[in-house]
Every structure is written in structure tokens, then in C-alpha cells.
Amino acid sequence: MQSSSGRAFLTRMGLRNIQTNRTMSLASVLVLVSCLMLIGLVFLAATNLNSMFAEFSSRNVIMVYLRQGLEDQQVESIENRIKTMGNVKRCTYITSQAAYDRATAKNEGDLALLEGVDVAFMPAGFEVSPERLEDFDATVEQLKALDSGIQSVRSFQGVAAQLSAVQNALTVLGVAVITVLLLVSVFIISSTVQATMFSRQQEIKVMKSVGAAPAFIRWPFLVEGIVLGVMGALAALGVVCVVYVGMSRALEPFFNRLLSGFRLLPVVKQLPTLLPSFVAVGAIAGGGGSMLSITRYLKENIYEEAELEDE
Amino acid sequence: MITFRDVTKEYPNGTVALCGRAPQPGMPQEKGMNLHIASREFVFVVGASGAGKSTFLKLLLHEEVPTSGSICVGQFELNNLTRKQIPMYRRQLGMVFQDFRLIANMNVYDNIAFAMRVVGARDKVIRERVVYLLQLVGLSHKVHSKPSELSGGEQQRVAIARALANNPDLIIADEPTGNIDPRMSQELLDLFVRLNEAGTTVVMVTHAHDLVRQYNKRIIILENGSVVADGVFRRPEETRRQYA
Ligand SMILES: Nc1ncnc2c1ncn2[C@@H]1O[C@H](COP(=O)(O)OP(=O)(O)O)[C@@H](O)[C@H]1O
Ligand SMILES: [Mg+2]
Numbered sequence: 001m002q003s004s005s006g007r008a009f010l011t012r013m014g015l016r017n018i019q020t021n022r023t024m025s026l027a028s029v030l031v032l033v034s035c036l037m038l039i040g041l042v043f044l045a046a047t048n049l050n051s052m053f054a055e056f057s058s059r060n061v062i063m064v065y066l067r068q069g070l071e072d073q074q075v076e077s078i079e080n081r082i083k084t085m086g087n088v089k090r091c092t093y094i095t096s097q098a099a100y101d102r103a104t105a106k107n108e109g110d111l112a113l114l115e116g117v118d119v120a121f122m123p124a125g126f127e128v129s130p131e132r133l134e135d136f137d138a139t140v141e142q143l144k145a146l147d148s149g150i151q152s153v154r155s156f157q158g159v160a161a162q163l164s165a166v167q168n169a170l171t172v173l174g175v176a177v178i179t180v181l182l183l184v185s186v187f188i189i190s191s192t193v194q195a196t197m198f199s200r201q202q203e204i205k206v207m208k209s210v211g212a213a214p215a216f217i218r219w220p221f222l223v224e225g226i227v228l229g230v231m232g233a234l235a236a237l238g239v240v241c242v243v244y245v246g247m248s249r250a251l252e253p254f255f256n257r258l259l260s261g262f263r264l265l266p267v268v269k270q271l272p273t274l275l276p277s278f279v280a281v282g283a284i285a286g287g288g289g290s291m292l293s294i295t296r297y298l299k300e301n302i303y304e305e306a307e308l309e310d311e
Numbered sequence: 312m313i314t315f316r317d318v319t320k321e322y323p324n325g326t327v328a329l330c331g332r333a334p335q336p337g338m339p340q341e342k343g344m345n346l347h348i349a350s351r352e353f354v355f356v357v358g359a360s361g362a363g364k365s366t367f368l369k370l371l372l373h374e375e376v377p378t379s380g381s382i383c384v385g386q387f388e389l390n391n392l393t394r395k396q397i398p399m400y401r402r403q404l405g406m407v408f409q410d411f412r413l414i415a416n417m418n419v420y421d422n423i424a425f426a427m428r429v430v431g432a433r434d435k436v437i438r439e440r441v442v443y444l445l446q447l448v449g450l451s452h453k454v455h456s457k458p459s460e461l462s463g464g465e466q467q468r469v470a471i472a473r474a475l476a477n478n479p480d481l482i483i484a485d486e487p488t489g490n491i492d493p494r495m496s497q498e499l500l501d502l503f504v505r506l507n508e509a510g511t512t513v514v515m516v517t518h519a520h521d522l523v524r525q526y527n528k529r530i531i532i533l534e535n536g537s538v539v540a541d542g543v544f545r546r547p548e549e550t551r552r553q554y555a
Binding site: 004005006007009010020202203205206207208209210211212213214216217301302303 | 365368369372374397398399400401402403404406412414415416425426428429430431432433434473476477485
């Protein structure tokens with residue numbers, strides 16, 4: 001088949017159809033924009049929550065306190081054993097002095113509390129950051145049993161476990177929301193193309209009856225769907241960026257107070273992920289939607305009874 | 312060009328739309344419809360409503376397949392057509408419908424060019440052919456008109472030009488004069504005859520019996536799904552007697 005000029009014509013036909021059915025095209029782009037906008041915001045929220053959790057879990061340390069008067073050699077051997085234990089991301093030695101300094105810093109307003117407490121009285125120890133929050137409890141137990149030189153182990157395991165549960169629930173929720181919205185997008189594009197297709201049954205019938213290949217018949221509709229989808233995607237991405245930047249500004253003081261130093265991730269950093277995924281989602285929703293609706297029309301017969309036959 | 316061998320068609324609801332002729336004295340019972348239309352022939356197919364004319368056309372278009380028997384059109388054995396071959400097969404047919412089926416928002420030129428574009432013809436080829444076809448059907452002066460600006464007869468001539476666009480060997484016309492006044496109908500039939508004389512096989516389903524009688528062409532009469540008469544009726548009186 002000498003297809004190049006035919007394809008070019010059919011591509012123009014698809015593009016022209018978008019203009020011809022301007023109202024329907026605009027409507028479908030708008031609905032698609034709102035779907036994709038929600039998808040984008042859910043995605044950004046998820047990314048931020050993830051980074052927030054990462055931040056939280058890094059603050060989720062296990063304190064290992066050592067008995068008084070251990071030899072340097074003994075301390076070193078304990079440190080090595082902790083480091084090789086598995087599920088240990090970081091292990092830092094905290095001297096008595098450092099522990100004392102921290103305590104005084106924390107209780108600045110209330111120094112009376114520490115009156116009479118000697119530097120030498122503060123136990124030295126290790127600050128251990130676990131690799132995975134799921135195995136937090138096991139790691140704590142393991143540390144408790146590790147060495148007789150360990151006096152006590154303190155942790156905030158409840159928070160850790162809850163955090164990872166919340167994170168999992170949010171991931172599932174995010175995936176579910178995105179899936180539903182995707183299906184809605186496909187459906188919407190499909191019904192738009194379907195609506196415009198009704199007025200083009202004649203074209204489809206003519207194409208079939210003169211022997212156009214099904215791929216050729218689909219082409220203009222595919223072009224139309226994909227162009228609508230990508231236009232919707234780009235518009236949605238624009239809206240998402242504007243909304244997101246606005247939100248980061250508005251939320252900055254709130255985060256400063258609540259989670260010292262935490263900020264929403266800059267949207268520019270997300271663009272390399274967001275732009276291609278949006279374009280892909282738009283194209284798939286658009287192309288898929290239009291293919292869904294044309295399949296029915298392709299099956300319809302060319303020859304249909306003209307009801308004028310009575311003698 | 313066209314050969315039907317023992318063709319029957321029974322629709323899923325049990326209606327038998329095509330079948331063999333009722334038993335004739337001294338003739339073996341037919342298993343189905345048998346007929347042969349030679350290349351370059353001009354054939355009218357007539358019959359009352361429900362006689363099976365549409366079914367006959369649907370089988371020719373390969374929109375329906377026979378329940379039994381086989382149909383051969385040109386070099387195509389329709390029972391063995393693969394899905395890929397169906398478009399190729401249809402390019403060899405030109406279809407003309409009672410309701411013209413022109414695309415309303417395209418002008419005359421584009422309506423004809425459309426049929427060539429969607430099968431991938433080159434622009435230069437398309438331009439030359441459309442100009443030629445418009446001359447052939449006598450509508451060169453209407454090249455930029457929209458279908459709504461044309462009379463019924465003119466619209467049907469555009470449809471005929473479109474049917475010819477991909478240079479088919481066979482034209483199948485379904486009641487082409489059904490929506491057209493008698494004087495224009497005559498002109499249209501003359502056009503079909505000229506096309507036929509130029510070498511295209513024409514099969515035309517029609518109700519316009521009085522028109523048919525004016526041409527000395529082969530007529531196939533269908534009744535209850537089978538061929539009850541088939542022949543060239545040379546003189547109008549004879550034809551009339553056949554129908555009575
Ligand atoms: N799709 C169909 N399903 C069931 N019966 C049909 C169908 N099409 C036609 N028929 C029946 O087949 C017979 C022949 O119909 P048709 O070929 O349309 O005749 P005509 O075009 O000469 O009026 C009629 O009895 C009609 O009711
Ligand atoms: Mg009919």
C-alpha cells in the first residue's frame with residue numbers, strides 16, 4: 001500500500017475533526033484536565049509523603065546505652081558487632097560528654113533538672129539508625145541480646161510501626177485513586193470520540209465500502225484521540241505546577257513549625273518524571289478511548305436497508 | 312465475473328433468504344441459487360420486497376457469507392477471503408446506493424478524492440483521475456459544490472464517479488434511481504450503460520420496471536429467494552408479458 005500520502009491526508013482529517021467538533025473537544029479536554037490534575041496532585045502528595053517518611057524514619061533512632069567503665073577495646077568490639085548486624089544504616093558513638101551536652105541543650109529552660117548530674121554520670125552509647133522500619137522491633141531485640149556490655153536499649157518502636165503502616169495504606173490509596181481516574185479519562189475520551197463519530201458514520205461506511213484497510217479507517221480517530229489526550233495532559237500539568245507552587249508557599253510556615261526544616265519538594269525536580277508520564281497517560285487515555293469507541297462502528301455493515309422498498 | 316454455485320442463505324433467525332428454485336418438471340432439484348454473470352455484462356436484478364435482492368447484494372459485498380454454496384467474483388473466491396483480503400476485494404467493486412452516501416461537509420472534488428485517499432493513492436494520481444471522472448459524469452462545473460447544492464440526479468452522478476474512483480471492474484448499484492425523478496433516472500441509466508460499454512460490468516438492483524423495459528439488457532427476476540426468470544427481453548411487449 002502506498003500509504004504515506006494517504007496517512008498524511010487521514011492525519012489532517014483527524015486534526016480537522018478536532019476543530020469541527022470544537023465544543024465536544026473542549027469539553028473532553030476539560031474533563032481530562034481535571035482527572036489528570038487530580039492524578040498529578042495525588043502523585044505529588046505521595047512523593048512528598050514518601051520523602052516526609054524518609055525524614056521521619058531517619059529520626060527514628062535506637063539508643064544503645066553502655067555500662068560504665070568499659071574498656072575502649074570492648075566498646076570498639078561492640079560497635080563492630082552492631083555495624084555487621086544487618087538492618088543497620090548508621091551507628092554513631094556518643095561519648096558521655098556529648099550525651100551530657102545534648103541533655104543540657106534539650107533542657108535549656110530547665111537546667112535545675114540537671115543540677116548535680118555529673119558528666120561522668122551520663123552513660124556513653126551508640127545511636128543506631130535502622131535500615132528498614134518493618135524490622136525495627138527485631139533489631140531492637142537483637143541489640144538487647146547482643147552483649148553484656150550493653151546496659152539498656154531505648155527505642156520509639158510504636159511510632160515506627162505506625163509510620164510504615166500509614167505509608168503502605170497511602171500507597172495503596174494513591175494507586176487506587178490514580179487507577180480510577182485513569183479509567184474515567186479513557187471513558188470520557190471514548191464517549192467524546194463516540195459522539196463525534198455518530199456524525200461520521202457516513203465517512204466510515206464510505207471508507208469501508210471503497211476498501212480502506214481498517215488501520216486506515218482508525219487512523220484519523222486515533223490522531224484525534226491522542227491529540228486531545230496530550231493537549232489535556234499538558235494543560236493539566238500546567239495547572240498542577242501552578243497549584244503546587246502556590247501550595248508550597250502557603251504551607252511553608254506550617255511545615256516549619258510542625259516538622260522543623262521539612263519543605264515540599266521543588267516541582268522542577270518532579271518535572272522530568274511528571275512531563276513524560278502525563279504525556280504518556282494523555283496519549284494512552286486518548287488513543288485507547290477512541291479505539292474503544294470506533295471498534296463498534298467498524299463492525300457495522302456498509303449495506304443497510306433503505307426502507308423504501310414497498311411496491 | 313460473478314458465479315453463484317448452489318448458494319443458499321439462511322439468517323440466524325431461520326429465515327431462508329436465498330435458495331434453489333422450486334422443482335420444475337423434468338429438471339433436477341437445485342441445491343441453491345446458481346447464476347453466472349460474465350465480464351462486461353449489464354444485468355438488472357428485480358423482484359418484490361422480501362425476494363432476496365438485498366441478501367444477494369450483501370453476499371456480493373461479503374457482508375454476509377452463504378450458508379452453503381460458493382460465490383466467485385473476479386479472481387476472488389469469497390468463501391476463502393481472509394480478513395486482510397476483504398479491503399482488497401472491495402476495491403474491485405464500485406458501490407452505488409439509493410441514498411447517495413456523499414459526505415455532507417466535503418465538496419464534490421473531495422468526495423471523489425476521498426475514496427482514493429483512503430486507499431493510499433498519490434495526490435497527483437488523484438487530481439488527474441478526479442478531473443477525468445467529473446468529465447465522464449458531466450459535472451466538471453460543479454467541482455467545488457457541496458452535495459446539498461446539487462440535485463438528486465447530480466448527487467448520484469457524484470456517487471457514481473466516486474464508485475469509479477479506484478477503477479473497479481464491477482459496479483454494483485442498489486436502486487440507484489430510487490430517490491430521483493423519472494427524467495433524471497433515464498439519464499442516470501444512460502450513464503450506467505455508457506460505463507458498461509466502456510468495459511465495466513454492471514449489476515443493478517432496481518424497482519424501476521418501466522425503465523428496465525426500455526433497455527435490452529439481461530434481467531434476473533428473484534422471487535422468494537430464488538431466480539424465477541433470467542434472460543434478455545428484447546421487445547417491450549414480451550417483457551411486459553413476462554411480468555404480468
Ligand atoms: N438480517 C436479517 N435477519 C433475518 N432475516 C432477514 C435479514 N435480512 C433479510 N431477512 C429476510 O430475508 C428475506 C429476504 O430479504 P431481503 O434480502 O432484504 O429482500 P429484498 O431486499 O428483496 O426485499 C426476507 O424475508 C427478510 O425478512
Ligand atoms: Mg432489500
